[in-house]
Amino acid sequence: MREELNDLAVFMIVAEESSFTRASVRLGLSQSAVSHTVRRLEASIGLKLLNRTSRRVSTTDAGEKLLDTLRPSFNQINSRIEEIRMLGDAPRGLVRLTASRVAARTVLWPKISRIVQDYPEVQIELSLESRLSDLAEDRFDAGVRLREFVSPDMIAIPIGPPMRMAAVASPEYCRKHGVPEHPTDLDNHDCLTLRFSPHSSAYDWEFEQNGETIVKKVSGPLIFSESDLCVQAAKEGLGISFVMEAEVIEDIQDGTLRRVLSDWCPTFDGFQLCYSGRRQPSSAFRLVIDRLRYREQP
Numbered sequence: 313m314r315e316e317l318n319d320l321a322v323f324m325i326v327a328e329e330s331s332f333t334r335a336s337v338r339l340g341l342s343q344s345a346v347s348h349t350v351r352r353l354e355a356s357i358g359l360k361l362l363n364r365t366s367r368r369v370s371t372t373d374a375g376e377k378l379l380d381t382l383r384p385s386f387n388q389i390n391s392r393i394e395e396i397r398m399l400g401d402a403p404r405g406l407v408r409l410t411a412s413r414v415a416a417r418t419v420l421w422p423k424i425s426r427i428v429q430d431y432p433e434v435q436i437e438l439s440l441e442s443r444l445s446d447l448a449e450d451r452f453d454a455g456v457r458l459r460e461f462v463s464p465d466m467i468a469i470p471i472g473p474p475m476r477m478a479a480v481a482s483p484e485y486c487r488k489h490g491v492p493e494h495p496t497d498l499d500n501h502d503c504l505t506l507r508f509s510p511h512s513s514a515y516d517w518e519f520e521q522n523g524e525t526i527v528k529k530v531s532g533p534l535i536f537s538e539s540d541l542c543v544q545a546a547k548e549g550l551g552i553s554f555v556m557e558a559e560v561i562e563d564i565q566d567g568t569l570r571r572v573l574s575d576w577c578p579t580f581d582g583f584q585l586c587y588s589g590r591r592q593p594s595s596a597f598r599l600v601i602d603r604l605r606y607r608e609q610p
Contacts (some may be wrong), residue, residue, distance in 0.1 A: 323361060326350055326567070327371050328448075348547035374440065385609075386593045404433030405596040410447070413440050414539060415583050418558045419472040420456065423601040423603050434596045445590065453597050454587035462586045470606040472582035478557040479577065480569040484549040485569035490574050492552070495519045495526045503530035504542045517554045519576035526576075530554075553566045582606065 326335040326346060336343040354361050356513055361375035410532075416438060424436055434535055437453070447455050447466075460467045485502075488579055498517070503576075505514040514535055517528045532551045536542045539555045546553035547568055553560075553596040559579075585604055593601070 314407055314474060314494060315354075317357070319349050319356075320378075320382055322346055322349045322456075323375075324379060326362065326369060327379050328370050329538060334451075338355060347396045348410050368554055383590070394397070401601040403431055403515045403595040405594050406437060407454075407594070407600050408437045408452045409454055409456065410439040410441060410452045411583075411598075413470075414559050415456040416440055418564065419583050419606075420604070427600065427603050431596075431599065432488050434599065436600070447586075453593075454496070454585050454600075456583050457586050459581045459584050460583055465588070466569075466586040467589045468584040468586045469601060469604070470582060471585045471604040472606055474579040475582045476557040476579050477518075477577045478560055478564070478571055479552055479554045480543075480546055480560050480564065480571055481552045482547055482549040483570050485546075485551065485566065486570055486572070488549075491570075493573075495528050495573060495576055498528055498530050498552070499530075503532040504529060504545050504551040505532060505535045506539060506542055506551045506554075507535050507537060509537075515554075519573065520578050521576045 322335070322339065323485075325338055326332060329335045329338060332343050332346050332350075334526070335344045339346060339375045350362060351417055357378075359374045359375075360372050361378060363370045396533065420438065424438065427434060428436060439508065442526075447453075457468075459468065481489075481491075489501060492501055495517070503517070507514045514531075517530055519526045521530065534545055534550060536541075536545075539553075539559060543555055543560055543563070547563065552572065560569055564571050585601065587597075
């Protein structure tokens with residue numbers, strides 16, 4: 313019985329990962345051991361459960377039916393184990409998060425640093441990248457996104473206050489080139505743009521005022537993949553940068569940068585912690601969700 317349960321668990325992970333290689337990494341077993349376990353299960357059932365190609369592993373009709381049966385059962389078992397663990401033990405385990413640098417700096421780090429101090433058995437891995445990772449494929453527990461980038465099948469928890477974008481330039485640039493009064497004026501300015509992935513186009517600048525929305529395709533002398541260098545270039549008078557307000561608020565306040573088109577930059581929903589509802593969260597991940605959740609100050 314124990315061996316059969318183990319075989320079923322291995323099959324479920326291979327099916328979820330669609331790869332013997334990724335499943336072996338997740339299980340901490342050799343690829344040959346994982347493959348042998350699945351073949352043994354198929355032999356005991358008398359049906360082929362997985363289609364294997366050189367590129368991908370997919371479930372057969374029988375395999376899909378078995379997977380649909382196993383998921384809720386194993387999720388319930390994991391849920392009960394976590395509930396029992398919570399009765400006597402503090403939260404523990406690894407939580408893997410992915411976020412942009414600005415999200416990590418402004419909303420994650422102040423709280424994450426406290427979590428690991430308060431709960432020594434909790435380990436948090438934070439991967440900083442601008443591209444939108446595939447959470448399942450890269451095996452992240454959650455990612456930090458703006459709401460517009462959260463897919464409909466994900467759970468999204470607000471973890472930060474409302475935000476604004478900020479178009480900024482150095483005082484020197486404004487003296488030399490003037491100040492844009494309307495988004496269309498940007499056609500006559502050097503704009504410092506961002507491209508978050510080598511395979512995507514440069515990020516369009518979106519402005520809104522009194523119900524009117526203008527999306528500008530801008531251009532300029534420099535394109536960056538990270539916003540910190542974009543801000544630095546603006547400070548050196550190389551053009552106008554369009555970044556999150558939190559990144560430049562101190563520079564605006566001390567006069568290093570000057571804000572332009574402020575009336576065209578309304579607030580929008582802040583950062584969201586998004587994750588799949590199909591996986592049972594661990595005690596450590598539930599703790600992280602609770603600690604990161606944004607609670608508006610009265």
